[in-house]
Amino acid sequence: MKIEIGNKYKFKTIDSEFKKYNDTEVEVIRVLTDDEVDIFDVGNMYEVKFQDGCLGDVFEDELYI
Numbered sequence: 001m002k003i004e005i006g007n008k009y010k011f012k013t014i015d016s017e018f019k020k021y022n023d024t025e026v027e028v029i030r031v032l033t034d035d036e037v038d039i040f041d042v043g044n045m046y047e048v049k050f051q052d053g054c055l056g057d058v059f060e061d062e063l064y065i
Helices: none
Strands: 008-011 024-031 045-049 055-059
Touching: none
Parallel strands: none
Antiparallel strands: 008 024, 024 045, 045 055
16 A cells, blocks of 8 residues: 555554554654664654644554555
């Protein structure tokens, strides 16, 4: 699945910090850069905005349609 900036996706994680947002819709704000995350090691990550306005960094595989 190609993740596009500005689009909304469903979110699912095992991370306890963001688990309360499971199965809710998030908006993708931007792709994190290789200065912020080791893309080679963990893959693409995105800054997203949750429905309550909170921002967070999530893995690509935590986003789905």
